[in-house]
Amino acid sequence: MTKLKVLSETDTSLRILFSGVNRAFLNSLRRTMIADVPKFAIDQMRVELGVFKNEETGELFESNYALSDEQLAHRFAMLPIPTFHDDFYFQDECPDCKDMVVDQRGCPSCQIIYTISSSGEDGGRSVVASEMNVIGDRRLEIPEAYGSIPLTKLYDGQVLHAYFYAIMGRGRDHAKYSPVSGVTFYSRQNGKINVKTRSKMLFDLNLNITAKDFNKEGILNDIDKVDLLRNDLNHVGSGTDLEADFNDAITLEDVEDEFIFQFETDGSMTARTCLEQACKELAGRFEALSNDFAEAL
Ligand SMILES: [Zn+2]
Incomplete structure (x- = not known):
């Protein structure tokens, strides 16, 4: 079942966690916002x-x-x-x-x-x-x-x-009728400690994330903290001196069927209105399609 949780919201922007969906669904929502929400x-x-x-x-x-x-x-x-x-x-x-x-x-x-x-x-x-x-x-x-x-x-x-x-x-x-900009989505990710000993190299740099942020299984699943971890990992990742020694001791893993969807509006309507209208447009389209099928079969 599809669930959504608002992660952050302003008048003109929304960041939402979607669960139980796939990329095709979110892409149709994205395209509907860009091309079909009236403005x-x-x-x-x-x-x-x-x-x-x-x-x-x-x-x-x-x-x-x-x-x-x-x-x-x-x-x-x-x-x-x-x-x-x-x-x-x-x-x-x-x-x-x-x-x-x-x-x-x-x-x-x-x-x-x-x-x-x-x-x-x-x-x-x-x-x-x-x-x-x-x-x-x-x-x-x-x-x-x-x-x-x-x-x-x-x-x-x-x-x-x-x-x-x-x-x-x-x-x-x-394009003047398109109410949104920067509509994007990506897989939710969790941080995962693969090798405990080598992971200390990151924590010793005293950046944002510490060993305490991970649970007993060595997983970090707080969305905001994962964002910080993503930044931290740049200090031990590709192009740094520590890359070879650190050797992916901590990695970011995609969470299946969970995505973070975010967009901004141009100010012609609130982000919430835009999302509601997009759902309405999509629902209307599928209803028309089901009616066509019912008639044809
Ligand atoms: Zn008129």
Whole structure:
């Protein structure tokens, strides 16, 4: 039976111990997170072109900037847009929009609109993500932690007036819709003393792990301590003077059917939400597959 235990968690990262699973299962979970968990991202950008006058100072600004439109659109597209799966629809599933032609889709249930109105100054000024304003629900503002993401630089007389339209999509269509980074898993390992006498060579170096950390059978199975042991072993392993004498007196052994799975999100959703959505997507896929089988047989 599959069991999971959260080893560490922050808003945007999770480290989990999975038991009773195999690599194929975890890889499908990994791929689902990368490619299938829905996420909002900016898909269209409308720039207001022309010359604008600051009414107070009489200063003139022109919508002109160093980056090309495509580069600028790409930078905005990669921003983490807060995603609340229960409150929004894909445009082609939105009750109000699904029957419309693609160009005309977009309502408060399937689209988020942001605006920006920034002007440059002498010597150049970085335009950052916190300068974007959302039209509507304040929850959808770019999270404060990501407000300092630089988008472009505007110089004296330059201005950027633009609207941005974010929609929900999947990572398999474009990387901007992928909510995760660094999704990885590896076998859980235990430390094992193979030769007690020679193992002293490591403990005598006074690093992190001591002989007392191992149980009577010479096994170390505390996950955090195994991580420390992995570092310690670099002092007696390949490429060190002690390698030949130490000769694998302590080794790390894979634990069967147990894996450590870890990932981070880009801030568009919490790590926990991302995991829940991935399980939901996977369950939905297998249910559809079972229905197909039932019909075919
Ligand atoms: Zn809609």
